Amino acid sequence: MSEKKLFQPRVAEVRKVAHDIYLLQFHQPFLSRNARAGQFIEIKTPFRPDILWRRPFSIHNVNPDDGDVEILFHAVGRGTKALAHLGPGDTIDILGPLGNGFHYDDELREAVLVAGGLGVAPFRLLQRELARRGVPMTMFYGVSDEDQFCGVDFFDAHVNLKLSTVDGSRGYKGVVTDLLVEYLDACDDLAHKAVYVCGPTPMLRRVQEIARQYPVPAQVSLETIMACGFGACVGCAVPMTHPQPGVKEYYLTCKDGPVFNIEEIVING
Ligand SMILES: Cc1cc2nc3c(=O)[nH]c(=O)nc-3n(C[C@H](O)[C@H](O)[C@H](O)COP(=O)(O)OP(=O)(O)OC[C@H]3O[C@@H](n4cnc5c(N)ncnc54)[C@H](O)[C@@H]3O)c2cc1C
Numbered sequence: 302m303s304e305k306k307l308f309q310p311r312v313a314e315v316r317k318v319a320h321d322i323y324l325l326q327f328h329q330p331f332l333s334r335n336a337r338a339g340q341f342i343e344i345k346t347p348f349r350p351d352i353l354w355r356r357p358f359s360i361h362n363v364n365p366d367d368g369d370v371e372i373l374f375h376a377v378g379r380g381t382k383a384l385a386h387l388g389p390g391d392t393i394d395i396l397g398p399l400g401n402g403f404h405y406d407d408e409l410r411e412a413v414l415v416a417g418g419l420g421v422a423p424f425r426l427l428q429r430e431l432a433r434r435g436v437p438m439t440m441f442y443g444v445s446d447e448d449q450f451c452g453v454d455f456f457d458a459h460v461n462l463k464l465s466t467v468d469g470s471r472g473y474k475g476v477v478t479d480l481l482v483e484y485l486d487a488c489d490d491l492a493h494k495a496v497y498v499c500g501p502t503p504m505l506r507r508v509q510e511i512a513r514q515y516p517v518p519a520q521v522s523l524e525t526i527m528a529c530g531f532g533a534c535v536g537c538a539v540p541m542t543h544p545q546p547g548v549k550e551y552y553l554t555c556k557d558g559p560v561f562n563i564e565e566i567v568i569n570g
């Protein structure tokens with residue numbers, strides 16, 4: 302795992318790609334060469350000294366040939382709305398790469414990606430890493446309405462993609478976990494398959510139930526609220542399924558994660 306570093310790259314572009322969703326691009330050759338899918342960076346919001354803590358974002362995409370890095374973010378609050386107003390040449394202060402990233406079993410024969418909303422952010426890089434290993438992918442990608450889809454053309458060209466929307470505006474009408482159940486039901490053999498999931502908490506809880514029921518191994522990338530991002534504040538604790546009282550009862554999402562085997566953690570909230 303690469304050592305985390307501080308960088309002050311200049312923004313190349315901030316572009317709106319869907320409803321309230323933006324793609325931030327900057328040039329940082331070290332990150333683009335060393336970041337792995339599932340890792341994240343922390344960004345200090347520029348021009349906003351009132352926003353003290355850095356904000357964590359998954360590394361969405363890298364291009365090691367030209368040194369570019371991309372972050373896909375939802376403008377939900379003070380920090381992210383300020384980031385949406387940045388322009389070319391603005392300097393951002395970032396810390397990374399942080400966290401563990403997804404892991405791959407040598408025996409893996411098919412990966413099933415389940416993305417809910419902005420949970421799609423780490424999957425572009427995951428797709429690249431799995432493709433490099435020659436692992437076929439099926440991806441279930443759900444949002445509440447079609448205005449929130451990002452990168453559908455890219456995923457459609459590279460994985461077996463099935464979409465869902467809660468309002469039925471595109472793809473299956475309903476929640477994305479229904480598609481996962483339908484898929485697992487139709488599989489004769491789940492050996493050497495693995496599920497990778499990122500999205501809102503209720504969806505993660507449902508995937509945990511499904512993974513137990515079939516059973517199939519699953520890795521989850523958590524987006525727990527964070528402060529320091531490197532294990533100092535204990536603000537991102539998540540309970541362990543099998544606590545060792547007096548030894549270790551919680552994982553720190555920023556340091557032990559953000560990717561966990563879904564069986565290892567209690568998904569609250
Ligand atoms: C490892 C990790 C990876 C993430 N990757 C992405 C990503 O790729 N793209 C993306 O858009 N978001 C991602 N997030 C969530 C993102 O960090 C938050 O949306 C962001 O910190 C909100 O900052 P804000 O100042 O805009 O919101 P605030 O003004 O601080 O709060 C606005 C709302 O966002 C909620 N919120 C605040 N911080 C977080 C948080 N860390 N996680 C979830 N909700 C939060 C608050 O409870 C509140 O409801 C990730 C979070 C983690 C921990």
Ligand code: FES
Nearest residue numbers: 528530532535555
């Ligand atoms: S965010 Fe501070 S310990 Fe994890």
